[in-house]
Amino acid sequence: MPTFTTILQKFGEKGDKTRWTYIEIPVAITDTLKPGQKTSFRVKGTLDNHPIKLIALLPMGKSVERITDGLEGGFMMPINADMRRGTGKSEEGETVRVSLEVDTDPVPQSIDLLVCLEDDPDALKHFNSLSKSHQNYFSKWIEEARTPETKADRIAKSLRGLAMGLDYGGMIRYFKKKE
Template identity: 50%
Template sequence: MVKFNAKVLKFEKNGEKSGWTYIEIPASQANKLKAGTKVSFRVKGTLDSYAFEKLALLPMGEGNFILPLNATIRKGIGKRLGDTVKVVMELDARALQLSADLLKCLKDDPDAMKYFKSLAPSHQAYFSKWIESAKTSATKTKRIVMTMTACAKKQSYSEMIRSSRELGR
């Protein structure tokens, strides 16, 4: 477990991460969580008093990582750009549960399943979390269809989102 303070930061222009709000996890802290790793891994803990789990630390090179802060987290911690947050985190080694509904659909399309399984577990989780976060069954169905189409086209999650925005969905 690590404990430290971090400043809430935001990428201006940084490829697909442009506009992301995040905190930086220095290599010294990341090594205490998972020594020597250079790839994404999951953590759990608290930001101030806001509890989280199954969040991925993303590698940024030279051993440093970031923890993206989505709108739900930002609202939960009540912090803005430049504010400091108290970080307490540890490795979250639990296996990720993928959307059962998505897996059922993928079974019906072996090529889509093959592509989906070729993705890194963290990338499979992007699709799954997005599907499971739907508030209505209609939205969940739409997201499953979009995911199946993306897998058929061999698109990553971010490619799927970008192309759906371009189509105005």
């Protein structure tokens, strides 16, 4: 399992990742994990001694600045609030010890969603027609709810959107217009 030390970074005030906390994953590490990989993939391991799993590494892409700095391509790992709490580190510039390996475990589906889908044949049929990754969007959104009320609301919205033949993004946009 490759291990390295890196620093927490934050995106600036522009773009869709404004103020995200993240770490860069050196190309040498990603080439050890998945040689030649150019698209997102999931890893597990530790940040300091905090265990992580089912975490996506996202491609950084190419930019003039990165090529000039010798960092062409590469990946980044978003560091969410749970990971920051687990390491006790949240400030830009703090160092973190990282150990990673490819995570091939399946993403768990929301049991509550699956139970509710059994009562709605139209929603179930559309859900089953979606790829696993698109099914996972619904499950992850539902399971990330912090309160039972929010979870119930998300399940209801998911069922309605699926019954209407919408994918996850379409469902989110539909209900955003309604609010």
